[in-house]
Amino acid sequence: MLEEGYFGLDLLERLCVHAIFYASYRTAHNARSPHFGQHAARKTAHTDPMKIPKGLEPLIEDGIVDEVIRSLKSGKEANVYIVRSGVQLRCAKVYRDLGQRSFQRRAQYQEGRKVRGSRETRAMAKSTRFGRKEQEHEWKNAEVDALYRLVEAGLRVPKPFGYFNGVLLMELVTDAHGDPAPRLGEVELSADAAREHHRVLIRQIVGMLSIGLIHGDLSEFNVLLASDGPVLIDLPQVVNAAGNNAAFAMLERDTNNIRSCLGRFAPELLETEFAAEMWELYEQGELRPQSELTGVFRRDAAPADAVGVMQAIDDAREEAIRRALARDEPAV
């Protein structure tokens, strides 16, 4: 019947049939393609969804997520998926259990972070089983909290949509075609584009430090290049600048990672010293999101006045001897 109908069509009508079949084939193919974009999502609502990962099952059951489109990346700390909620495509980050992940590294980041009560603090410090659970909970929440704080401060991070059963649901950061945005380290840039991204990223780092936060793991792998510019991601290790002894070292490492990535395209960036400059202002309580920075930092290069210091010590010693002699006591 169908064949009869098909062969009964003239050439133009047959071409139309082929076009319709091809369009439906592309739609199904796109859903599984790594280059799957937002416009494609709307068309693919009726194609077979992928098998639901365990971590996302409760979100599907609760109707928070309607469909898991595909896996975006399996990282060290989490699995990241593209999901659909209603007509919106979103990004779901399913944290791995801590398991054998390094607790020591974590401890350095968590220094200075406020935890609920002293029982929790003691447990975390001791790394008892309860402590591990607390630390894990704290680690996962830290990223969610940071995203809310940063969005509120007007910084460019993925917009969070909530934290459910160990899953962070957030904006899917996309490029100009609606596809998942590439990482900064994956793109070739003109010198001008590199300078502009550097300027924007320094502003982001300053903006974070102005509210007392340091990313702590910033690099070309944790910056996505969205259609509207660079977006910072991956914030579970966010550092409290005021309460952490290693804060400046982390700020400097973050800033210099960005510098060396973008300095490949605009070498003059390699000469800049933004971390030291913004840290000095921060320590003086004068850093603001809009603070003008030059990238030039004059370290106190004057040689220490060693002679003067020795002279002062000698003077003090002589004075002590004079007094001791006057009292007829042995001088030390």
Ligand SMILES: Nc1ncnc2c1ncn2[C@@H]1O[C@H](COP(=O)(O)OP(=O)(O)OP(=O)(O)O)[C@@H](O)[C@H]1O
């Ligand atoms: N909101 C998002 N929008 C688009 N892509 C994202 C988003 N969040 C994460 N990704 C993608 O998933 C990857 C892993 O995410 P993230 O860095 O947050 O997790 P991770 O487990 O710490 O990974 P890694 O160990 O590689 O750093 C990112 O490099 C990025 O390609």
Ligand SMILES: [Mg+2]
């Ligand atoms: Mg990452």
